[in-house]
Amino acid sequence: MSVGRFAALLGPSPSGLGLRLTGLCDERERPYYARALTTAGGTAPQEFFVCAADLEDELIRALGVARVRELVCAEGDLRPLRTFLNQPAQQGRPAQQQLRRFLGTKKGRKIRYGRVLVEALAPDGVPAPLDALLTSL
Numbered sequence: 001m002s003v004g005r006f007a008a009l010l011g012p013s014p015s016g017l018g019l020r021l022t023g024l025c026d027e028r029e030r031p032y033y034a035r036a037l038t039t040a041g042g043t044a045p046q047e048f049f050v051c052a053a054d055l056e057d058e059l060i061r062a063l064g065v066a067r068v069r070e071l072v073c074a075e076g077d078l079r080p081l082r083t084f085l086n087q088p089a090q091q092g093r094p095a096q097q098q099l100r101r102f103l104g105t106k107k108g109r110k111i112r113y114g115r116v117l118v119e120a121l122a123p124d125g126v127p128a129p130l131d132a133l134l135t136s137l
Helices: 003-010 028-040 053-063 065-074 078-085 096-104 110-120 128-136
Strands: 023-026 050-051
Touching: 003 023, 003 028, 023 128, 028 050, 028 128, 050 053, 050 128, 053 065, 053 096, 053 110, 053 128, 065 078, 065 096, 078 096, 096 110
Parallel strands: 023 050
Antiparallel strands: none
16 A cells, blocks of 8 residues: 555545654655645645665664674674675675665565664664654654
8 A cells, every 4th residue: 555545544634534644754755755645634744754765774874884783793694694795786885885785685674673773773873864753753
């Protein structure tokens, strides 16, 4: 189901439930969210928050590459990470991009590491878009 359909069902549109809509999206999805939220009842752009590339990118940047690698090791994924990093397509890419791509290479890994990375954040180290979303609630 698309964001437009959810926004129409849940938001302040005449056929919706009248809930206040807010959320977090990736930069490349911004136009879809903006259109859907505006159509569903005029949600202002400041009521949804945008990650530079995606949430994983924001979390890796907030924690730093070294800390994320430590967490990958602690989660028992050092061997799959090394195998991934040895692939020709990963040679010469920045470490942050490599880690971001690694998180998306196996079903369920993004969800699993989303929790791991968020739990590793210091209270003052929450990425700006996520902090803004949580503050708005």
